[in-house]
Amino acid sequence: MDFSFDAAQSALHDAMRTLGSRALAAPPEERLDVLAAGGALGLSIAAAHGGGGHDLLTTAHAYEGLGSSLDDGGVLLAAGAHLFGVAMTIQKVGTDRQRATWLPELATGRCLGTVAATESGAGSDVGAVQSSVESTDDGVRLSGEKAYVTSAHRAGLFLFVGRHAGGRGLTVALVPSEHATAGEPWPTAGLRGAGLAPVVFDAPAMSAENVLGKPGAGMAVFQTAMTYERALVLAFRLGSMQRGLDEAVAHVRRRKSGGVAMAQHQAVQHRIARMKRRLETARLLVYRAAWQLDQGERATGEAALAKWHLAEAAMLSALDALQLRGASGYLDSSGIPAAIDDAIGGTIHSGTEDVLASIVARTLA
């Protein structure tokens, strides 16, 4: 494994940092459009399908660049769910026809993808979903109600997980938005740009071409989607954690306490050092999981470990950033309370901490 980036990879990182700044300057509801116009929504989609053709390690570094300037975790979650949860899954397990149909649309961002798995009664336990998929003479029909769907109102394509009639297990289907009705978005503590909302599905007649993978093999397809998401959906956080660390260091150098810069106090130094340790370990875990996926490895445990550690690291380091700033960090205007709320959200989506710990444990047992 060589995690030094060449000139082209570094240039892409820098270009994404610039794109992130441009997106931040746009109204919140237009930020995804800015990312789409700059190519960020298709970076790892094959060039033959209109994407950037970059490997996942390069893409992780590029998203790190986005996160260093675009202080909007909700929009970056929406971008990640689209690219890693949906597009990469189609690229990996889709048929030639599915790839040709959907990837060019997803690569440009003309169509936004999102995963629709969770239901009010089935989150961590996706095997308990009640949404149904049924084979018909010439295709499938499906229905059900999903919860907490990122980009529910904007998505053009849903990666839908349902229970196949006749006890055949789960089936994943690619469902265009004409068969989906999004409800009122939920007010959330953070990640507001993700626009979480319930979605009701009703597709009485769809082609069998809409089934992703084989009917009844949906659990494996869903796990593929989750592995891509877990490896990469929080890569942008590496950039925001670096920004938080840089700001914390600048603050403790500037501010005086006991006649010296706060940075002179060992307790302060140790807090900064812990932020640095969390950032560097998370970075290595994300790069390794991305690299393993690039090598064609399954990386189930490595992706879970990366997401588990990065989500926790981002939350703990945001709390440390607040402590280092004192009362001024508690003001909304510091941006730190919002960063904490966003970081907490990252510990829930794409697998809670407990679920990810169980996956890691299973790879060892």
Ligand SMILES: Cc1cc2nc3c(=O)[nH]c(=O)nc-3n(C[C@H](O)[C@H](O)[C@H](O)COP(=O)(O)OP(=O)(O)OC[C@H]3O[C@@H](n4cnc5c(N)ncnc54)[C@H](O)[C@@H]3O)c2cc1C
């Ligand atoms: C910001 C955000 C974005 C999201 N986006 C999407 C999306 O786009 N699409 C989508 O389908 N879903 C989405 N979700 C939903 C998310 O995937 C679920 O919230 C998550 O899987 C947990 O499910 P739950 O909320 O039902 O909690 P539960 O599964 O009820 O879990 C509650 C608690 O019990 C623990 N627990 C449950 N089962 C186990 C177990 N087997 N072992 C150990 N502990 C367990 C959990 O760790 C957690 O602490 C999103 C959620 C958030 C917060």
